[in-house]
Amino acid sequence: MSEVPENLKYSASHEWVRAEPDGSVVVGITHHAQDLLGDMVYIELPEVGRALRLNEECAVVESVKAASDVYAPIAGTIEAVNSELTAQPELINTLPYSDGWLFRLRPEMPTALNDLLDADGYRRQLDDDSGA
């Protein structure tokens, strides 16, 4: 069963979003997503300072099985990226919700978080997907 922490927000395309005290948000991919993709071998991250539209392709996670695009769950500007992933892409597999984070974003609109799924909503989506 996939881990879905209660304190995070989620997108339908399997990104998680964590609100930080300074108003920025941290983005990663969910336990479910990394489980589907398998062992990570390479992560392509966006440039710091790049402005992203909602759902814009902004990163690529490549596993031994596939390469998959990561979409911006919220519109905003990239403030930082997780450069540890360059040397240790497997952090996404081992610690998807902490050390395996992808990038930190300054949201264009602070209220955008409200448009994302909460843990219950994301769990329901996973159940629906697996039941289909």
Add this chain to the structure above:
Amino acid sequence: MPFIPHAADDVAAMLDTIGVASIEALFDEIPAPLQQCDLSAIEPGEPEMVVSRLAAERAAADGVPICFVGAGAYDHHIPAAVWDLVTRGEFYSAYTPYQAEASQGTLQLIYEFQSMIAALTALDVANASLYDGASALAEAVLMALRGNRSNRSRQVLLPRTLHPAYRATVATIVTPQQVELETIDYQRDSGTLDVAALAPYEANPPAALVVPQPNFFGQLEAVDQLTDWAHRHGVLLIAVVNPIALALLKPPGEWGEKGADIACGEGQPLGIPLASGGPYLGFISCREALLRQLPGRLVGRTVDRDGKPGFTLTLQAREQHIRRSRATSNICTNQGLLAAAATIYMALLGSDGLTAVARACHANRNALLTALTEIAQVEAPFSGAGFHEAVIRIGQPADQIIRSLAAQNLIGGYPLANDYPELGEDALLICATESRSAADISRYRDNLQRILERRGPACTRLRPADGL
């Protein structure tokens, strides 16, 4: 080629199996006017002896001319062992095998090809080959647009000293992807790109700059300065190089302070004969930072579960069977047969042998240029060092003079007026490889001198072109 008999009932059984009415129906997709299957000049039922003799006579009519034309394809000596080995059954396919890992010999050969190209260009990684030099450059341009992280420009600079066919091919392939190709003129006295001509692009730098070495005129570009200019302005540098010349010239990976980002070119000089325009062999290599933008197949070396070394296709997440529409290219297979020839050619010569070929090419090019410019009417418009080829002006229309030379069994060069009208209708691109002897060069000089003196400059413009 093995003899494979197919009697009428064999053919009928095969057609029946696939549900096709006739052999001709297999070619339905090709419009009728394009089908060239008419052999009506040969009577049905002619004996093999008669047909063979007719074909031999026709072939002999082409003659065995001595080649002084380069312009992107070069007449090098090919050791007999190269094609004897390449045409063995184990190598004789243009394709990567479908069960690739079951063909360790093919994978090892491709791996060695990649290693040799990476070593020649002094870059980190090369792929399993592309179709030809011109399409390899188009792939390099698309790679640079994807891979330039600091600069989102869609503009790429192509100097006019780049092969005209390469410029046309790149335009055909990349223009539909919203790429703006900007042409940069050259200096009239040196036939090379001037770094000062790039100043207008500093305010809004392009994604990439292409630099040919040697360039289409055979002249050597100031590669260090051009590379450093590119990197100062966040521009990726794409080198278009001749693999034989790399045995003497500084490899792209060592250009300027940081080296070129991508190198590509035509592999035909490496053991592939001139044959009515093809087939050719593209190669491409790059720095490791751009590895995931490479198109085509990559073979890697690994170990199996018993720890034994082996070869495998790798980094396939770039490719269309995994990445679908976001793949780095729609190239899947490659010029495997020609890559095998190039690998065997390089292995046979070794680095000393390749250097000896390059030195002989360079010496013969200089000897040819010296010999021809001894003729009073002939001059060299460009100063500076060159490799393989050189531009001369002969005082009379080049296209007519090369027809006169052809009658003496000499292929005299490539007339430049169509692509470079500013050089004059008498501009001719000449070439000598290691396979041109001193006697060949004297024969060219003597014939050119005689033809130029006989025609004389005064009568040329009054005489209509042949065929009028």
